[in-house]
Amino acid sequence: MDFAFDAKTEQLRERLLEFMDSHVYPAEPVFRDQLEARENPWASVPVVEDLKTEARKRGLWNFFLPGELGAGLTNLQYAPLAEITGRSPALAPVALNCSAPDTGNMEVLAMFGTEQQRKQWLQPLLDGEIRSAFAMTEPDVASSDARNIATRIERDGGDYVINGRKWFISGAMSPDCRIFIVMGKTDPDAEPHRQQSMVLVPRDTPGVHVKRGMHVFGYTDGDHGGHAEVIFEDVRVPAENLIGEEGGGFAIAQARLGPGRIHHCMRLLGMAERAIELMCRRAVSREAFGKPLARQGVIQEWIAESRVTVESLRLLVLKTAWLMDTVGNQGAHTEIQAIKIATPAAVEKILDRAIQVHGAGGVSQDFPLAELWAAARMLRLADGPDEVHKRSLARRELKRYL
């Protein structure tokens, strides 16, 4: 057992930290100004492209993707880097081409895509030229149980025809989002885990209606493509757009979710570190009732508890990454669920306290805390609500005693 990062990780962390200091943090106010000034509320802004160019030049690119197509890092090597990007979650992940949902979509294409699919869609995604979306969640069913998915994908000659309604399709409001991976039912009569398939649907296919952006506590998340409601109405794509095999949708979704969840948790820890830093800076600089907030016992307690929480959760995330590397995503199932249960809730609480230390400013656009909070809160629901994961984890624990 050894808790030190390996040399490669240390070296990449150093380079990434340098990039954060020299480029990312200074870009934050520019980003806000450009967002405010743009005409299309879903469009990307120039500073993001600049950061991408710079990051790629520095070799800080596609860290999330193992193997030859990506940077060749293990999950354990990527984890501390992803955490660092979480400190500026609107800019750093996208700058490194490591932002959701593209990362998961690239993984799917890298693992299950045909050569043609990879050439047409994976390559421009890897190059950061286009964005993508993953259309799974539906408004009318509890989508945490993938078997509930109601969208139909029907074979019709050499085509698939898609009908259904999806929402919270992250990134899909962006004009740069060119391709959707759509999950739907190809065979409602198959056994429950073999009814679903995934197909590639270019955004400009007739019948695709990107209807509106869903809000998250008042935020449109327009800076990273929002969360769209999308109607698929007799959408027709060639059969070659199937990913993997018919009936394989559930398995692909499972394969996609493991890494997706751990990436979220890694970045959440970076968000928590940012929150602790802001909380401390505010506490030492603000006076109330004759002494700095930093000397108020209640605020000291918040800082201590935040620090302890982050330290223990980080280790659990790192161990999970190590398990994924050594025994595979399936072997790390319990741990992936554990971090998904624990991290968003814990980071949400840390952010809440940081907000409280900032007074009214904390809830406003003048500090990043409220927006980070909304992102953390959303993650208690995204990829399955906490309660579903707890239930599943408990049942596995109980099985030992049956």
Next chain:
Amino acid sequence: MDFAFDAKTEQLRERLLEFMDSHVYPAEPVFRDQLEARENPWASVPVVEDLKTEARKRGLWNFFLPGELGAGLTNLQYAPLAEITGRSPALAPVALNCSAPDTGNMEVLAMFGTEQQRKQWLQPLLDGEIRSAFAMTEPDVASSDARNIATRIERDGGDYVINGRKWFISGAMSPDCRIFIVMGKTDPDAEPHRQQSMVLVPRDTPGVHVKRGMHVFGYTDGDHGGHAEVIFEDVRVPAENLIGEEGGGFAIAQARLGPGRIHHCMRLLGMAERAIELMCRRAVSREAFGKPLARQGVIQEWIAESRVTVESLRLLVLKTAWLMDTVGNQGAHTEIQAIKIATPAAVEKILDRAIQVHGAGGVSQDFPLAELWAAARMLRLADGPDEVHKRSLARRELKRYL
């Protein structure tokens, strides 16, 4: 001791509940559509004026104000009515001309205003013809300690000249907001509680710059005039605009805050009832893992705990109202702090759980829960953060043993 409402309250509750059912709830979707369609993002919309007309016609008007100028209700009589309006907090309070910050401003003018001030500003407020703002909080100091206020109000001949920067001035973005009550320092050398004064500043006075709307977790609260940052730059008003006496600002602020806090708490309970209702409706209508959410033990626990919390806090709010009526706001000081400490945090938690039961929809614009949550969260900071009230209440408790 008697826990039944008196006959007048019962009768008004019945009439108000009828108005909610016949007019307010049906107006909610209309309101949302009109908000979306308006050009000025801070403007009022027609349905609100319709509701005001209807409410006034029915005698559901100015309930908050005791005495002849208002509806003549005690705090204890008003409390359960205010709770009901909290079930639709964007519409019902304003429909009854009972919405903050106008209510507090009307109280100030009713208690401390000159005849001329009352004629010029109080009357149109009582008639619901204009809106008003209360400019106290400042970005640069911990405003929970009113002694920190830095805005200067200086006497210059027959005028007062105001310089300072305020933010989170609720309602001030609305074009209907015509008058500000501004708190500032007239005499920095007086003893701490006699340095402040309040003056009336018409919105169109030269030097008043309404700069921008502050966000609250992504919401602009544009439907009720937002929360403005306002710069006062050599703003000159006649000395007659002073409210009460020079050095009386702190005392007026204290007089204003008591009722303001209890009104917030009353409405919060109504918001909690709405959340419980939505949580239950969702739970009985949504299935996951083969049974309705209503039969999941964890959700049952949330519902039970929410119900118990609302029942006990309501009683504390009602008792506080009773104390204000019987021994005065000063005698109810501890209880006012107690409900300010307990209610926003408790209702925030209830709303959070209701959101969780709604899945992704819960955080979105399709349900009122996320926006209500932001309002409740804000109230853990507004009128002094929880921590300040706890500290003060504890010190009073400890005094008995010194």
Next chain:
Amino acid sequence: MDFAFDAKTEQLRERLLEFMDSHVYPAEPVFRDQLEARENPWASVPVVEDLKTEARKRGLWNFFLPGELGAGLTNLQYAPLAEITGRSPALAPVALNCSAPDTGNMEVLAMFGTEQQRKQWLQPLLDGEIRSAFAMTEPDVASSDARNIATRIERDGGDYVINGRKWFISGAMSPDCRIFIVMGKTDPDAEPHRQQSMVLVPRDTPGVHVKRGMHVFGYTDGDHGGHAEVIFEDVRVPAENLIGEEGGGFAIAQARLGPGRIHHCMRLLGMAERAIELMCRRAVSREAFGKPLARQGVIQEWIAESRVTVESLRLLVLKTAWLMDTVGNQGAHTEIQAIKIATPAAVEKILDRAIQVHGAGGVSQDFPLAELWAAARMLRLADGPDEVHKRSLARRELKRYL
């Protein structure tokens, strides 16, 4: 609505507070010494008898029992008196002949007993001459669902024959405990709520084996008769010992539990007040890191939160008492469950914090806090665990929406 106590309550409160000051608190150290010195670890001690004599002389007697047999108080009048006795829960309730489980047993006999049963058992209980026990809970089943009770009560000629095993039979270790009310199944084939009956079993009946005292977090509760495991082995009592009718056991148990639960909650509030007082006294008298604990922000927060909790829960308990008086125990069902859910958990937390303020002493026999904590903790299980009550309350809430 009126939150003032009536004149009778005020007058009795005054007399009781005087008795607490003059007799009960001074008796506490005497009580501890006598307990330590006694030979039988389950025997009563002289100071208790002295207090009973004095209380009865002063007319502070049988407050719990409404009607002519008792003091003639309503639940609402009794509630604040019971709270006061909770400040010294090992002495004051017994001194006033208002301690569990005798109170519930007297209620049962007063409501359902025959003239003979009342003469033989109720009268000496009302006179404080004997103690009694209520034998319902069983080790082998989830006794929160009374239908699970496995003890058999079989008719055999003019007798009932009882076989079964009970535990946590409070008071039954005391040699003064002369009579058991035993719940068991008379007809396992009847419909679920008609299978149970209650019979009176004198302690000295052959076949009654009081086996051992169960501990509660290390405490034997030997000062009030412990919590016995009792084996009933072919125990034979005359058929006249049946209480009420055959098959009426469930209904009697329900009738008994409502008042029992509210009495516990009332006393818990008194325990909480004692804890707050001790916490404050310690905080003002103890220094750490250069200032009194009373000036540490975290401890101030604990005190404030404790005060707010007690104030709101007290009102819910009082309202419940009022409902029991005005619409009956059945009409107060939700509220009885609500206080049973909320009060023990809240008071446990207050006691925990008071302990923490006392350092190591807080967990020890030198302060009453740890023992009070154990009593509060036990009440999260006694008369049904919290979870059972929450489930039931939630189902009633949800029914409105089905």
Next chain:
Amino acid sequence: MDFAFDAKTEQLRERLLEFMDSHVYPAEPVFRDQLEARENPWASVPVVEDLKTEARKRGLWNFFLPGELGAGLTNLQYAPLAEITGRSPALAPVALNCSAPDTGNMEVLAMFGTEQQRKQWLQPLLDGEIRSAFAMTEPDVASSDARNIATRIERDGGDYVINGRKWFISGAMSPDCRIFIVMGKTDPDAEPHRQQSMVLVPRDTPGVHVKRGMHVFGYTDGDHGGHAEVIFEDVRVPAENLIGEEGGGFAIAQARLGPGRIHHCMRLLGMAERAIELMCRRAVSREAFGKPLARQGVIQEWIAESRVTVESLRLLVLKTAWLMDTVGNQGAHTEIQAIKIATPAAVEKILDRAIQVHGAGGVSQDFPLAELWAAARMLRLADGPDEVHKRSLARRELKRYL
């Protein structure tokens, strides 16, 4: 970074687990019977000696002590073994001669003892022939700040003369406890951290009065020597009994506490695992309301949260051990505080839930849960209350921003 145990640890774990199964768990009921049967309520019982003999024979001995005198394990190697012993905390640690406070005392003697002191006291302790106590905490001061210690140790010719009052001196009630390490002030005028010294005081020295055993939530902890109040009245020992140098007491105490705290945390994790196991076993075997507890959502939530908590805290404890091994106790200061803050509170909560699942049995002597709970609760106070550690940790965090 690597999360696998090394080969030596794996091999020792296997041997220890085998010993737990074959000897320790089977000894638990024997232990309880022997405890009940013994005459001296503080005496050791035969089964403990049997276990010690067996463990030593198997080479499962003195694991806690690094270097040649002990088993030569690193902290990281010892940690998972200590956790296993925590599953049966009354038997396993003592069986392996790894129980507090002897472990800390042996460390002190190994690090700071003279050859004579080590020969006379360390050797029999290492051989498990005698027990020892560490007399630091005092009833009259906040002992979490060692500078408050009031006991005097005065040089008088060739002797030290000790006067003072200590309490919660763990183990000191046992007749096997032969030697006390006493902390006191040798020079009240020195700078604050140089005023204290430690001396060895044989239990049978005239003037040593072991007065009484302090209770912990009703438990005397008589099975491991209780927690004594001890009066030192003109106790005279030769100057050679000084440990280390005069004025070195504070530094020795600090050196002793680091390992002590982490050992407690390791064992606490084992207690938590035991609690989870009991909770699961109960849940699968007990029915309520028509289905096993294991299928109640609330209980599933408890199990899941318990599992997640244990997994993350274990990693933090292991990392702390690794830091102690690699950068020293001083370098691991923050992490030692972090685990001291987080572990007792978390394990207390897990135990509380396990108790709740067991119903009334859970609080009783029929399951180990209530006693384990009391031990965990005590550790939120022992070696400094949580609040002191949080304050200190926060101040270190805040320093970065000053």
